[in-house]
Amino acid sequence: MxxxxxxxxxxxxxxxxxxxxxxxxxxxxxxxxxxxxxxxxxxxxxxxxxxxxxxxxxxxxxxxxxxxxxxxxxxxxxxxxxxxxxTLNFGNSMQNPTLSIMSQLKTALPISVILAFSSVVLSVVVGIPMGIIAAIKRNTWVDYLVTTLSMFGQAIPSFVLAVIFVLLFGVEWQNVLPVTGWGTVPEAVLPVVSLAAGNIGVVARYMRGSLIETMRQDFIRTAKAKGVKYWPLVLKHGVKNSLTALITVIGPQFAFSVVGAVWVENIFAIPGLGKVISTAFTNFDFPLAITAVFILGATIMLTNLAVDVIYAVMDPRVKLQ
Incomplete structure (x- = not known):
């Protein structure tokens, strides 16, 4: 009920x-x-x-x-x-009257989802270890370095970082990594890193604060008094309990990464949802533009709903409210 x-x-x-x-x-x-x-x-x-x-x-x-x-x-x-x-009756776009909107989005939407998911995975893989190291080395130069890098990544928007990458790898360091296209791993590196940079900072800072708070809890003191060694104490008890709270940050990152991919895709000439949206709004294609907005909005809201449910399942102390 x-x-x-x-x-x-x-x-x-x-x-x-x-x-x-x-x-x-x-x-x-x-x-x-x-x-x-x-x-x-x-x-x-x-x-x-x-x-x-x-x-x-x-x-x-x-x-x-x-x-x-x-x-x-x-x-x-x-x-x-x-x-x-x-009613999901999206119809046909104005630019392609004989082509349904769903057929146009069928190829573009998976690209944006893969790009956003890859950036979130990268932010978790890099951000969590950074946060753990910063928490363990609290108030040392390592902590200050991680915090500075995290703030630096958050301060630069993904589309600005994408433009910097295009200038560097398209002009200064040519033939190192491609700056256009999609379909191979090298072509995905720069777009994924552009989207993940800010998220890495968020994950690292949140992991740091969560782990520091967890290590102050009574059950940590009890485990330490029972003779649990330092690293098992940190990894098994501290990090494990800190990851539960981290879900509230990682979940919405996927939704906002899909939105951020709209800008990054245009800069790297990726045939994803970003290209569809920019073309639709530029050409006043009402059906296609409204459908794209609906999909983006629904993605954000349903992801937030899923995060609430997963968080409540993983932590029985939390009620859905």
Whole structure:
């Protein structure tokens, strides 16, 4: 009963939040100057028709607006796109009227997910040992070095680091690592590191603080009094109990890494969700843009929900609330 109530409340909150995100995104696109039919490529191709046969051009515009509901009042358009999105009836994009949106996202979305997941794995593999070392060597030069590197990684946005990598490996250190493309391990190194740098800092600092706090607990003193040696005490008792709290940090990192991948993918020319979103918003492709926003928002919210559930399962003392 308790779990059913929890999931019901969270489901309602997710639906309301996604509806608000979709509405705001649509209204912002609608109010932006320009439009799909006014993009440079289409405008130049339709210019002769507009000059030679204004009536035919006007009829074409009316048919286009009717097909995508752009002739309706704004509130009606928002509700229409809300309904289509939540019923998973994404339809076809404006750029490719004969191609469904799901078929376009079928190849792009897995790339973004793999990129985000790889960056989270790297942040865990590197960040946890850094945090452990900093906690063990607390208030020494090692601790200060790890803390400084962590703050440095958090301070630089992933897209800025990506641009730096492109300048270094694309100009100064050519042929060391590729700066464009996707499909091989060398091509994934720079994008993954760009996304993981900030997360490594977060994991390291959180692990450090969590382990220091855990080592102050009474059960650690009891284990020490029973003669447990230092390293088993730290690794088996301290680190193990600190990792449970770390889930609250690692979980949302995946969702935000998917969002961060949007920028990184464009810089490294990766054919992922970032390219789809940038193209959709630039060309005022309403169906494709709203679908991409829906997927990103749903990813973040469902990941946070999964983190809450996993945290409660791993630590029975924590209740879902």
């Amino acid at each position: 308790f779990y059913a109530k929890f999931f019901a409340k969270r489901f309602v909150a997710i639906v309301i939040t996604l509806a608000a995100v979709i509405a705001i995104s649509y209204i912002m696109m609608y109010c932006s100057p320009g439009g799909f039919m006014n993009t440079t490529q289409l405008a130049s191709s339709l210019a002769p028709l507009a000059a030679q046969d204004p009536a035919a051009y006007q009829k074409l515009m009316e048919q286009f607006q009717l097909r995508y509901g752009l002739n309706l009042p704004l509130w009606h358009q928002v509700l229409l796109y809300e309904w289509h999105t939540f």
